[in-house]
Amino acid sequence: MKLKALLPARPYGESGWIGRALTSGVAIAVLATARPAQNWVWGVLVTCFVVFVVGSFLMTSRQYVAFGLLTAAAIGGALVCGVDSSNSLVLVLVSMTDIAVLQFPRHSNRPVIAASTCVAAAYAVSAWLFERPDSWYFTQLLWTAVLVAFGLNRRQYEVQARQTEQLLEQTRLAQSEHARAAALEERGRIARDLHDVLAHSLGALSVQLEVAEALLEERGDTAGALDRVRRSRRLAVQGLTEARSAVAALRADEVPELPAALAALAEQHEHDHGTAVRLSVVGEEGRGLDSGVSVALLGAAREALTNAAKHAPGQPVEVQLAYQDGVRVSVRNKGVTTGEGFGLEGMRERLALVGGTLTAGADGDDWLVVAAVE
Template sequence: MRSTLPAGMHGDSGWLGRIMTAAVAVGVLATARPADHWVWYVVGPDLAVFLAGTVLMTMRPRLALALLAAVAIGTSLVAGVPDSNALVLVLVSITTIVVVDLTRSGTRPIVAVGIGAALGFAVSAWWFDRSDTWYLSQLMWEAILIAFGVNRRQYEIQVRQTRELLVQTRRAQDEQARAATLEERGRIARDLHDVLAHSLGALSVQLDVAEALLDERRDVDGALERVRRSRRLAVQGLAEARNAVAALRADDVPDLPQALAALAEQHETDHAVQVHFAVSGTPSKLDSGVTVALLNAAREALTNAAKHAPGRPIDLEIRYDAGVRIVVRNAGATGGEGFGLTGMRERLALVGGTLTAGPDGDDWLVIAEVTND
């Protein structure tokens, strides 16, 4: 997993940690009084290489690893010189290697450098005639630092993975919020069509008739009656809009049979056609979203019937069985798959329902159904 830490930071080890580590190394070596002064020709350059490696940890991690490994192994070869304090440079090099950003390499660089330094201590103990106790003490310090380093590296890898997981979680949440927003926009679009298309469509028809009565027949009384009907339609549309808002807010909405009976009566009045309404089965309590979806499907079917088959009788039936089904049948071909039916089909799908529409002999049949789970 790719690290998302800021440049120059490796877990808890930033520039401050590197400066403190370098200060410890310089301070301890400054107090060294090696028995052989030539040791400074080894330790001095190694210290400079160590400082270069710490600076390059972020910019050139692989080069930094090579430099620090060379310091750790090279300095271990002269650690046997009495009072050289070379051990500290070996240990701080190993500690720094731990936090070099080579995530894919795992702990292999640390183990390899540890083995190399252990061999260097063995050579130094033999060359400078140091005791087995000295050699074991060097290995003990090295093992402690390696164990600490491996544990610290695993901790920092976990921190990086946790941060990456947090970033991915936030991205997923953003995508979910975006999907929810798009879904909400689609639902609002369907609600707008459900409410406005029926009310405004009927309102437009009434106003067209009123205009024709005034323009062609000079029938003021007839036109006035159409204007009054238009006003009732506007009031009805407002009520329907409130019902849609109530459903979105999970408020109470009218019972479906009552709402359909009122819709059938209003359609008869507005379009002067016979609407036969029937209920079969035992009515059951429905979710507000299901109620609104079915009610709007019936309204859309009535609107299409008035538009494409004006004056033809309509049968509107609600059936309760394994679920609830609304059947709208009108004489004459209605036809067409416009935005209304498409929107109804989508809306019913959201509440687990289906909508079918098509010719049935000489009639046009629309069935909106939501089955029980």
């Protein structure tokens, strides 16, 4: 987004109205002390002052009209500067100051140069008509140059102030986008956490209910089916407990140590599915793992075990935690588990957030899932 599009154009500063009122007051005060010898000079002074006031108050709405009026007022004042006690220099100075403040993006300082050239020529005409010395001419030029420089400085200040406002607005928009991105990332993390818990618990629950249904329909084994229903009830209660634990983790509660958490997960899976799960730990943890890394690796192991129970029921599973070149958790089950769902994709996203990777695929006659964080 371009800076110019962030805020509306503002050709004159907020203090412009006050400044213009003050300069008009100063011009009136100085002109009130004028005592020109020729009466016609009063007509020029009054006309130039009215033109100056109109041009000054059109600066915010009609820049080019204001420029033309202010230039006319400055030239008119410069033409009668040579008249004794005309005090018309004040009209030239305030008009040139306002011209210098005006901003013309397409023409830069060309309007100021053009107006200054016309005023310098008008000074020369006035010096020739009213027989003023060269020193007088250069004095008028000096005063005009000083006020033009003041106006240009004021314009630069306004440009910088406006750019600062635009930069602040851009910063505010960037912060807003950052907050939105953070919210989306948090929503994704919560979705992954809920999937970890629900997929594991509901998957195990589904398996137990299928077995119970098969026992009833095929064998009429009421006792066996009842045992499976009781297991299903325990799984439902356990799933609720895990859901509460996930909420506690989202609230930044302490995360259990990875080896203990994997051991509990393996024991739970073995108990729920009647499948042998062998857990091994290779190497020693060199430093404490970040909670995000532990949660990501534990989630990957849970998802792999859920897939193993779903696609290769009854087959033994090997879980290995290795502290070599970082930390790696691998889950191997007998029988190829084909296909990938949202679970493994979610694990990849979670591991990517902590600088890790996840691979899943056939390894001979086995299915191997490896989650690693360097």
